[in-house]
Amino acid sequence: MKLLLAAFIATLLHAAPPSPGQPSYEKANALFVAQKFAAALAAVEEALLLDPTLIPALTLQAKLAMAANRFDLANRSLERALALDPQAAYAQFLYGMTAYMNNEMKEALTRFRKARELSPKDPRVALYLGLSTESVGTPADALALYQEAIRFERAAGRPQADTLLPGARLLLLLGRLEECEAWLREAVKLSPSLRDAHFELARLLLKKGDPAQAAAEAELALTLSAGTALDPAIHYLLIRAWTQAGKPDRAALHAAVMRAEEK
Amino acid sequence: MLRFLPLLITAVATAAPPPIRFEEIAAQSGLRFELQNGEAGGFHQIELTLGGVAAFDYNNDGCTDIFFSNGAAIPSLRKTSPKFSNRLFRNNCNLTFTDVTTEAGLAGEGYAMAVATADFDNDGFADLFVAGVKGNTLYRNLGNGRFADARLATSDAVAPKWAVSAGWFDYDNDGWLDLFVANYVVWDAATEPRCGTPERQYYCHPNAYRGLPNQLFHNNHDGTFTDVSAASGIGRQIGKGMGISFADMDGDGLTDIFVANDSVRGLLFHNQGHGKFTEIGLEAGVALRDDGYAIAGMGADFRDLDNDGKPDLLVSGILNDSFLLFRNLGGKNGFEDYAQRTGLLMSTRQLTGWSLGMFDFDNDGWKDLFFALAHLMQLDRYLGRESALPNRVYRNLGGQRLEDVSSTAGLAFQSPAAHRGAAFADFDNDGKVDVVVTAVNGPAKLFRNVTAAPSHWLALRLRGVRSNRQGLGAKIHIRLADGRDLYNHSTTAVGYASSSEPLVRFGLGAQPAASLIEIQWPSGRLQKLTNVAADRVLDVTEDGPP
Numbered sequence: 043m044k045l046l047l048a049a050f051i052a053t054l055l056h057a058a059p060p061s062p063g064q065p066s067y068e069k070a071n072a073l074f075v076a077q078k079f080a081a082a083l084a085a086v087e088e089a090l091l092l093d094p095t096l097i098p099a100l101t102l103q104a105k106l107a108m109a110a111n112r113f114d115l116a117n118r119s120l121e122r123a124l125a126l127d128p129q130a131a132y133a134q135f136l137y138g139m140t141a142y143m144n145n146e147m148k149e150a151l152t153r154f155r156k157a158r159e160l161s162p163k164d165p166r167v168a169l170y171l172g173l174s175t176e177s178v179g180t181p182a183d184a185l186a187l188y189q190e191a192i193r194f195e196r197a198a199g200r201p202q203a204d205t206l207l208p209g210a211r212l213l214l215l216l217g218r219l220e221e222c223e224a225w226l227r228e229a230v231k232l233s234p235s236l237r238d239a240h241f242e243l244a245r246l247l248l249k250k251g252d253p254a255q256a257a258a259e260a261e262l263a264l265t266l267s268a269g270t271a272l273d274p275a276i277h278y279l280l281i282r283a284w285t286q287a288g289k290p291d292r293a294a295l296h297a298a299v300m301r302a303e304e305k
Numbered sequence: 306m307l308r309f310l311p312l313l314i315t316a317v318a319t320a321a322p323p324p325i326r327f328e329e330i331a332a333q334s335g336l337r338f339e340l341q342n343g344e345a346g347g348f349h350q351i352e353l354t355l356g357g358v359a360a361f362d363y364n365n366d367g368c369t370d371i372f373f374s375n376g377a378a379i380p381s382l383r384k385t386s387p388k389f390s391n392r393l394f395r396n397n398c399n400l401t402f403t404d405v406t407t408e409a410g411l412a413g414e415g416y417a418m419a420v421a422t423a424d425f426d427n428d429g430f431a432d433l434f435v436a437g438v439k440g441n442t443l444y445r446n447l448g449n450g451r452f453a454d455a456r457l458a459t460s461d462a463v464a465p466k467w468a469v470s471a472g473w474f475d476y477d478n479d480g481w482l483d484l485f486v487a488n489y490v491v492w493d494a495a496t497e498p499r500c501g502t503p504e505r506q507y508y509c510h511p512n513a514y515r516g517l518p519n520q521l522f523h524n525n526h527d528g529t530f531t532d533v534s535a536a537s538g539i540g541r542q543i544g545k546g547m548g549i550s551f552a553d554m555d556g557d558g559l560t561d562i563f564v565a566n567d568s569v570r571g572l573l574f575h576n577q578g579h580g581k582f583t584e585i586g587l588e589a590g591v592a593l594r595d596d597g598y599a600i601a602g603m604g605a606d607f608r609d610l611d612n613d614g615k616p617d618l619l620v621s622g623i624l625n626d627s628f629l630l631f632r633n634l635g636g637k638n639g640f641e642d643y644a645q646r647t648g649l650l651m652s653t654r655q656l657t658g659w660s661l662g663m664f665d666f667d668n669d670g671w672k673d674l675f676f677a678l679a680h681l682m683q684l685d686r687y688l689g690r691e692s693a694l695p696n697r698v699y700r701n702l703g704g705q706r707l708e709d710v711s712s713t714a715g716l717a718f719q720s721p722a723a724h725r726g727a728a729f730a731d732f733d734n735d736g737k738v739d740v741v742v743t744a745v746n747g748p749a750k751l752f753r754n755v756t757a758a759p760s761h762w763l764a765l766r767l768r769g770v771r772s773n774r775q776g777l778g779a780k781i782h783i784r785l786a787d788g789r790d791l792y793n794h795s796t797t798a799v800g801y802a803s804s805s806e807p808l809v810r811f812g813l814g815a816q817p818a819a820s821l822i823e824i825q826w827p828s829g830r831l832q833k834l835t836n837v838a839a840d841r842v843l844d845v846t847e848d849g850p851p
Contacts, residue, residue, distance in 0.1 A: 177625060216651065217646070275593075277597075281587055281588060286638075300587055
């Protein structure tokens with residue numbers, strides 16, 4: 043007991059003093075979450091002025107640069123962070139993201155693999171390593187990574203629809219329709235207001251020969267705002283679904299909307 | 306010994322067919338041409354998209370000749386050096402070629418992109434239309450080995466845009482070929498957008514450029530043309546046109562048009578008759594990829610892949626697009642995605658395709674696929690690998706599956722390059738379809754088909770009387786003794802920026818004859834031939850009164 047107490051006291055004595063930049067960083071982070079990017083940038087620069095070695099501030103600076111499509115600046119911040127602490131897993135993940143978002147897949151793979159070594163159970167790393175792997179043409183490996191990402195999230199009790207969707211899309215491309223449907227049904231259940239989940243489910247149902255249900259899902263997707271599926275893509279699906287369902291008038295309505303938007 | 310007989314029979318019955326094979330013979334045959342894009346570090350968009358090539362018999366000697374379009378200096382767009390010359394090579398009928406550019410008068414001028422061949426004046430000699438950047442040229446074949454610039458004879462000057470493809474077809478079935486020109490984007494060297502940073506410049510995405518309408522020119526029967534783009538409805542649609550292809554998709558006797566567009570949706574112009582077209586790409590289900598994404602459409606071919614009598618549509622795209630294959634369901638049912646089921650979708654996902662063609666390379670009765678490939682230049686850094694690619698050939702397995710057989714197609718076939726245009730013809734008259742392919746800043750390739758399959762074949766060389774002289778647009782149905790039905794149609798508009806022979810070819814497999822040949826001429830006349838022996842080029846003149 044005495045030994046444990048001595049160790050605890052020693053830990054306290056040797057603990058790093060709080061960073062002088064910490065309050066500014068916390069303020070910057072709150073502003074970033076509130077999407078007040080200009081103010082966040084000013085605060086994070088203040089934090090780094092007070093403590094140039096503050097790694098969370100460097101990663102936040104990188105995120106702000108990425109939000110402004112300045113991947114060169116983001117890389118500079120992240121390289122500084124990783125030089126200070128090569129084990130900084132989140133900085134390494136973001137370093138992979140800059141390459142991925144810049145479409146530099148070879149570099150993205152290298153960086154995400156390193157991130158995976160540092161944080162082997164991070165679902166985000168598995169997901170983006172999977173996306174990069176799929177981009178360079180190895181779908182089987184990509185699918186295994188998507189499955190891993192989902193496994194990590196389930197183990198943590200936080201499965202995400204956004205993590206299920208890339209795998210479901212790949213399963214659809216591979217023609218593995220039953221597995222795809224299971225993933226998509228789960229995604230819809232997890233995020234019933236996510237248009238991407240309904241849109242992908244509609245694509246699957248059309249592929250499976252159920253145009254009426256496909257049309258119903260796609261019409262629902264059109265009414266939802268959350269997600270990245272674009273209106274024209276949904277309209278295009280609806281044209282085909284309603285045509286196959288024997289309702290050309292409804293198909294024509296969607297074609298008219300698309301043509302009007304093209305002008 | 307007898308006990309092994311069933312095994313032997315099984316082995317023979319299931320033996321793999323001989324591989325589709327090509328040998329590359331350009332240099333040894335005297336076909337020495339290097340496509341020059343004139344690049345000088347300026348990252349001008351036009352440097353990416355040139356390379357049209359034509360396979361046509363300009364002197365009617367029965368041996369298919371080759372015309373190459375070529376680039377020019379930038380920004381002048383002038384052919385400031387002989388290296389920029391367009392070139393015509395005469396086929397000497399012995400697998401050698403002679404450069405006859407000068408005597409033919411075809412060296413050309415300007416920055417050429419594409420070529421379309423057909424006998425537009427019905428004089429029996431195939432003419433040339435060369436499309437390019439801010440300048441198109443119509444050459445009339447004088448029949449004496451020379452070509453005359455026919456621009457002055459046109460009643461409507463072909464407006465100087467940036468054309469990437471062109472094609473000849475008879476949209477109103479009046480017996481005279483009309484001209485369709487696919488235009489790409491608004492471009493000017495001085496005002497072109499710049500992308501990247503001064504230290505790290507790259508080619509801009511097509512989104513940085515404004516698209517253009519396509520053009521349709523009606524043949525006035527006197528060597529002049531009228532621009533009917535507006536009146537026909539063709540000019541109403543803005544796109545970024547690349548490859549074009551023609552087919553009568555709904556069997557109504559009128560030729561329809563598909564235009565592959567770069568990063569905007571594909572256009573399908575349905576020929577309504579009376580000189581009017583309606584764009585129905587969305588309704589027909591060929592406008593976009595299955596997920597609603599507009600691929601960077603490049604080459605296109607519009608032929609019957611599954612021998613059901615309805616032309617299907619093939620479109621190439623760029624890395625991570627996957628190539629598109631649409632199966633024609635007939636009539637109002639439109640088209641369905643067929644790339645996934647046939648295996649083409651995933652196997653082309655890592656490719657960038659330019660010209661292409663659906664031709665039966667092993668003469669087994671099923672049209673195979675050929676793709677001229679290369680990633681966009683300067684992408685090496687992003688890809689982590691070379692942008693030059695070898696071409697690919699896919700065997701058609703009964704219209705159900707497409708098998709990539711490139712690895713067994715010959716050693717020279719594996720050679721990467723910045724491939725672009727491709728034209729298809731039987732250059733050595735051995736009954737097998739060969740391919741000539743261009744490569745940016747590299748030598749052209751002539752892939753001689755040396756597939757060892759013992760299959761029979763038949764080629765139809767059509768001569769229209771009421772229809773246009775070459776019978777372009779004619780639809781042919783062949784019935785074999787084993788009950789199989791084969792379909793094809795006559796067109797020179799194939800792939801990307803290129804023009805192929807007008808002959809209509811069929812592989813007959815083991816059948817030494819066609820029981821029945823039905824030719825549906827553009828004039829509407831149906832002509833039937835019975836019990837036609839195989840392994841020859843059959844000259845067919847449209848019967849009935851002119």
